[in-house]
Amino acid sequence: MRGADPAIVLIPGVGMFSYGKDKQTARVAGEFYVNAINVMRGAEAVSAYSPIEESEKFRIEYWALEEAKLQRMPKPKPLATRIALVTGAGSGIGKAIAHRLVAEGACVVVADIDEESAQAVAQELGGPDKATAVTADVTSEEQIKAAFEQAALDFGGVDILVNNAGISISKPLLDTTTADWDLQHTIMARGSFLASREAARIFIGQNMGGDIVYITSKNAVFAGPNNIAYSATKADQAHQVRLLAAELGEHGIRVNGVNPDGVVQGSGIFAGGWGAQRAAVYGVPEEKLGEFYAQRTLLKREVLPSHVANAVFALVGGDLTHTTGLHVPVDAGVAAAFLR
Structure with missing residues (x-):
């Protein structure tokens, strides 16, 4: 299973914090989140937003080909996150x-x-x-x-x-x-x-x-x-x-x-x-x-x-x-x- 640590943390009155193995990964996570919020806003403006089923989320998250790619990813470099x-x-x-x-x-x-x-x-x-x-x-x-x-x-x-x-x-x-x-x-x-x-x-x-x-x-x-x-x-x-x-x-x-x-x-x-x-x-x-x-x-x-x-x-x-x-x-x- 994937790690349970969140990639996005929202603090009311402060803002949004995004996390990742490096600045690029954290930046992309933040961009995806902001884009998702904009999609929800757009849907609500027209009708209503409804997320996909949990089973479909799981299937997408654990797509076999994506898992194979992740398994072949190189180990983090020694100074990653520093x-x-x-x-x-x-x-x-x-x-x-x-x-x-x-x-x-x-x-x-x-x-x-x-x-x-x-x-x-x-x-x-x-x-x-x-x-x-x-x-x-x-x-x-x-x-x-x-x-x-x-x-x-x-x-x-x-x-x-x-x-x-x-x-x-x-x-x-x-x-x-x-x-x-x-x-x-x-x-x-x-x-x-x-x-x-x-x-x-x-x-x-x-x-x-x-x-x-x-x-x-x-x-x-x-x-x-x-x-x-x-x-x-x-x-x-x-x-x-x-x-x-x-x-x-x-x-x-x-x-x-x-x-x-x-x-x-x-x-x-x-x-x-x-x-x-x-x-x-x-x-x-x-x-x-x-x-x-x-x-x-x-x-x-x-x-x-x-x-x-x-x-x-x-x-x-x-x-x-x-x-x-x-x-x-x-x-x-x-x-x-x-x-x-």
Whole structure:
């Protein structure tokens, strides 16, 4: 027999709520219901509406061919029914994460300070049934709150937050200004704090647990040259993971991090000047920076946005239900950044 849970719930004075395995299924159920009501109204306007016999309803609902089709339907994807909000999702690592989560069945809120980029990624992901775009400067409490409110309006809530938004300032200590320091920390340390605080507030209210993932860096534990502001704020984010994992565990909220090596290909940060700065520090051509990073690793492999996205999915996909406070290295093996 079919499940007894209703697809449509009416609350007098409030409205209609429709439910399904994803937004598209719920939307279609609502459209069918509204159309059925319109048919009834039309019938009543002419004469009277009379439903078909219960036996006929059963025959239609359990039509043999339809049952055979349902039995051959694939199992739900691992992230079906889950809603993710990804900051900095308009390009690079964030965009790759959004694509991977949607591919695994999630609906995604693409949050980015660049409205045009966010909208473009949301369209790539399948439009409003799969993704929605929000303009969010992570340094603004108001914009962070508005992003989560939009997620609730579009998808009904949030289950996963990925803190990815950031910038990179590469300078020696004596060239690093207080403005550089403050900007780096305001965007990444403060920004991820604000997003995590709002996510935790929603997760606790929903009483369904949740996942927070920080995209930190091997620089959180690795002392490289001419990188004081960036590496210090990454260390801040890394410790936020531990602190929030300890505080939020009682609510079923898991907090983990991913520590990539330098992700050059497809990166908005590297394209925006960080690549040239790091190439100058290491004395290599900018176009060879990815190869340089690869050759200093144990596996001699370049880290791509998709590799970081794979790690995020591993943390939220359902197999690591008892893991929190963990940092997953995605650096092809940088011995100096080993956690132990």
